[in-house]
Structure formats: C-alpha cells, structure tokens
Amino acid sequence: TDLGPLDILAEVVPAGGLARGMRVFQVQGVRGFQLATSQPRTLSFPASQLFIHCDRFPEEFSIIITLRVLSVPAKRNEYVFTLMAEESASVLVGLRYAPSKLHFLFWSQERTGGWQTHVTFPNISLSDDQWHTLVLAVSGQSFSLTVDCSIPKDIVMETPFPASLSVKRASFYLGNRRRRKGVFTGLLRQLVLLPGADATPQICTAMNFKVATLSVPTVLQDLPAKPASNEVLKYPYETDTKVTLGSRPPCTTREKEQFWFNASQQGLYVCNGSAWISVLEVKQRLDYVEEYQNLVTNSETMDVEVFTIPKVGLFAATANRYTPPGSAIYKWTDGKFVPYQNIPTYQAQSWKYFTIGKKIFLAVANFEQNDRGQEFSVIYKWSRRKEKFITYQRITTHSARDWEAFVIEGEAFLAVVNHREGNNHNIDSVIYRWNPRTGLFETNQTIPTSGAYDWEFFTIGPYSFLAVANTFNGTSTKIYSHIYIWLSGSFQLFQSILTFGAADWEVFRIGDRVFLAVANSHSYDSGMPAPSNFYAINSSIYELNITAQMFVKFQDLLTYSALDWEFFSVGDDSFLVVANSFDGFTFSVNSIIYRWQGYEGFVAAHHLPTVGCRDWEAFHTTEGSYLLYSSAKEPLSKVLKLKTT
Secondary structure (H helix, E strand, C coil), X not given: CCCCCEEHHHHCCCCCCCCCCXXXXXXXXXXXXXXXXXXXXXXXXXXXXXXXXXXXXXCEEEEEEEEECCCCCCCCCEEEEEEEECCCCCEEEEEEEECCEEEEEEEEEECCEEEEEXXXXXXXXXXXXXXXXXXXXXXXXXXXXXXXXXXXXXXXXXXXXXXXXXXXXXXXXXXXXXXXXXXXXXXXXXXXXXXXXXXXXXXXXXXXXXXXXXXXXXXXXXXXXXXXXXXXXXXXXXECCCEEECCCCCCCHHHCCCEEEECCCCEEEEECXXXXXXXXXXXXXXXXXXXXXXXXXXXXXXXXXXXXXXXXXXXXXXXXXXXXXXXEEXXXXXXXXXXXXXXXXXXXXXXXXXXXXXXEEEEEXXXXXXXXXXXXXXXXXXECCCCXXXXXXEEECCCEEEEEEEEECCEEEEEEEECCECCXXXXXXXXXXXXXXXXXXXXXXXXXXXXXXXXXXXXXXCEEEEEEECCCCCCECEEEEXXXXXXXXXXXXXXXXXXXXXXXXXXXXXXXXXXXXXXXXXXXXXXXXXXXXXXXXXXXXXXXXXXXXXXXXXXXXXXXXXXXXXXXEECCEEEEEEEECCXXXXXXXXXXXXXXXXXXXXXXXXXXXXXXXXXXXXXXXXXXXXXXXXXXXXXXXXXXEEEEC
C-alpha cells in the first residue's frame, strides 16, 4: 500500500522528446497527447518496466485518467489502454470507451482456462470537447468510477478482480489493443496506476477537478509563460486549432483563429473574427474542362446573367425566346442550378443584375411586343419578404437587345440598346438616370446607334467610358462601333472602330494593361460581292495606348459568327472564351478558350463543342470554378467545370 503512483503514460515518452506516433496538442490551456493510429505497437512497453519487483498486477488499485474525448460514432469503441500477454489476443486489463459508456475489462483465469469480464459504467458522457478526469477504484468485487470528482458510480460484480494476475511477458499498449481497430482518437494527458489505494481523496482537492493531476509526463507539464532570454520551447506543442473543410463556414468571434481549408481552391484561410484571411493559397492552373450540368431551359436562350444576392445565394437568369413560358431564374442548390422563378418575357434578349444602395434589381431586354401590342422592357425589384423578383418599372424600348448598369460620380445609370424600330435600324439608344426622389429611372441622354447589340461600361483611372456594338445599318454590317467618354455630365464620342456585325464588347485587364475585345458576327454589304463565307471572320482585341490616348489593334482571332467574349482567370493565368455560333454550314461549332501567353498574345487552348452558342458566363463557388454557356438553337444550356492542377 506504500507504493507510489506508476505513470503509464510517462513510460512511453523517451527522455527529452516524444515517442514516434505521439503529438502534443494544447486545448483550453491544457496539453495532451494525440496518439497515432497507423502503428499501434510503437506505443507500448513491457509490463516488467513498470512492475520491477513483482510480476503480479495489484489486487487493489486505482487508475487515474485525464482525457479529452472526440465524438465517437454510435457503434465504435476506443481503447484508452490495454495490458496484453504477448502470446495471446486476450486483454488482461483494459479500459474502453463507447458513446455514453465506459468499460473496464479484466481476465479471470483458472486451471481450466479463463474468461473476459466486462464492468460497464452506463450514462458516462465525455464527448463534449472538454477535459475530464476519471478515477477508477478496484477492490475485489467492488468497482467505483468517479468523473470530475462528482458522486461515484459503484458497481458490485459477481466475479472479483483476480487476486493474482500474472503480467509475465505482457505489455501495456497505449490507446489501442495491439491493432488499428478501436484506436483512441482523443487527447490523453494522464494515465496513472496507483496500487493499493482509492486515489479519489488525493485527486479531488484541486480547484479544477477536470484536470486534477497525480502524475503527468514532463512534456505535458506547464512551462514558464515566457522563456528565459532567447530560449525556445523545449517541447513544441500544437494549439487547439480547428480546420474546417467544405463550403465557406461563418467567421465570427466564435470562430476567431480557426482555419478553413478550401479544397477546391486549395487555399488555407484564418478567421480574424469577421472575415476569412488568406494564409496559404496554391496557384491553380487550368488542366481541362468537363461537362458538369445540362440545364434544361424554357426555350432557346439568348443570354445568361449569373449573380449573387447577399445572404440568399447564387442565381442564373436565362433570357428565353418564347412566351409562354417566358424566362426563368435558377438558384444554385446542392451544387446545381435548379428552377427558382419564372418571369413572363417577350423574346427576351438579355438580363442585367444591379444594385442601388440596398435595393436589388434585375432588368430584362424584351425584343417583341406583349400580348396587348405594347413594347417595353421591364425592371424587376427583389422582394426580401417574398424572396422573389417583382415588377418595378416598365420602360418603352424598341427591339431591345441589352441593358448596362453603371455608376458615375455616385449617380446610378441604366443604358438600353435599341436594335431597331420596324425596319429602321438607325435609331436612338437611351441612357437613363436614377432619380432618388421618385425612385425611378428617367431619360438622361440618347445616343444614335445602328442595329446595336451591346453596351459595355468601363473605367480607366478617373474616366468613365461606354462602348456600343453597332451591328447593322440597314445595308451593311461593316460599320463603325463607338466608344464614348463621360465629360461635363454626358457621354461624348471618344473613338470609332470599324467592326463587322459587332455583337459584343468585353473589357478586361491583365496587369496594368487594358484590353477591349469585339465579337464580330458576320460580314455583309448589300453593295459588295458576297464573300465566300459571311461568318468566318476575324474578331479583334484592342489595347489601350496611353501615349496615343486610344485603343489600337493588338490581335486578330478567327471566329465563326462570334456573339460573345468572356474573360476569366484561373490562378495567375488569364483566359478568353468566345461564343462561336455558326460557321456558314452548321450551328454545331467549337467555341474556343484562349490562354494569355504574354508576347504571343492569346493562344487557343481548349476547343469546346457548342450548338448555336450565344453567351458565356464564368462564375465561382466554394466547390470550384465554372463556365455556363447558353444555346440560341436548342432549349439546353450547359454548365462546364474547370478542372485544375
């Protein structure tokens, strides 16, 4: 009974270091061992190392354990320790934890053989991310368990603990039973055998019962708060760092200093209490593109607008040709776009999402008249109460093709492209200004356009620009498209560029360089001989020349009735994807992703089979990066996933 405590945990820790398969973690200011699961035998030692003078296990004893248990699946058992004979798979003495239960095991041996006895303590809940100290006192048929110095749970068994249990050629195994199954996954701070006494009175004197100690390995003992002079930590440890996987988790004061690993982007982020800050981000490279989702649409789709409503989600609005059923809005749910809302439209050509203050809007460009013979496009406002878009303002338009929203000097504007009125393609397109007093858009300026298809707004330094894609003047597609600059309260002509059925402008930046790409759709002139192919035609990329104060041609790319450009980036790489719609013979034409190659310009990298491709949209989620293309020739759009390395 005068034997001192035998520190089982300390026996597997070599002097001045850690055993292979052990790591030190500090949680809630308390340190403990995390045990490896791959090589259970490395965390063991012969019983003779502990029982030097006698090869018998004590008949009366206490076992003191301080641990922190992780959540254990319902059917899983984890071993805190076992004592096993080398030639047998039976457990001589052991402690096993299951959800809400603790099992003490021992081997009862007689001349005719032996059997395993289980002493089960029910209603023991330890999986609460807290430290707990357990004292198991054993004496003959009496077994008593005290958790955190609370009222002991006493059990009297028919089978007593053996009076003479041989430990000859036996070994202690820490956190396992000599195999990988059932390995302890939590943290272990204290594991002490105290022969001949109930340790409860010695343990339950501390103020913090959950971490009361009798004997703790040196590695886990509290160190000085500040090392002397330039001394480093003798025993390095890891703190209570939680790393969350999957989609972006909340970042509040509760998650402060916790980590989030974005597997799709291969980025590691730390929460500063309000936002996720990048710590380590692997620069990805585009490897290939794979088909991800076939998006069945109401009818052929002329345009797609992808947008995010804060605290609601990611959406895609499709501009569909026919009414009924009109156009649709889809919501990104469980990694796919699913139908969310239908909106009556009349040969819708495009959608534009924009905000003014806290107000959220979605404008549709209608190409045809409604059932009453009225021709107007509609601005819808997001209702937070209904979680739907509802009609807000109707604006008279003429075969509208596109909306562009922008802000200049704090004022909100909305520009519509009017394509034609009757057979007249040379008409005015209109820029509207938001009136905060009336809460409506009002005409601010008209600009003459010719069969126009697209507006593109952009800024360079303090200057604001608006480019129009003029497509057809009634006799020819070989016409000038114009870039306007905002001066003295209105847009004024800045530069004219010869285009061929221009359908889209796309502005983008690579480093400090500013580019403007035009999608030329076809070459037609009623007064000129017909070319061999109206649709195989160069689309051009222009670069801003600061010295000349104008855009100059940078590169021509052969396209096939190109209707859209979309710029996107993957890691440090920049890309342009073109919507090739028709090659003069078929609508089944490859659209191409071009990679920026510096001095070489844009070089074709991926050829994507498309059918009557009308529009491309690039978007990102926490699961990865995607491209969405719409088909103007079939009621099917496709989501493609960018696979990266």
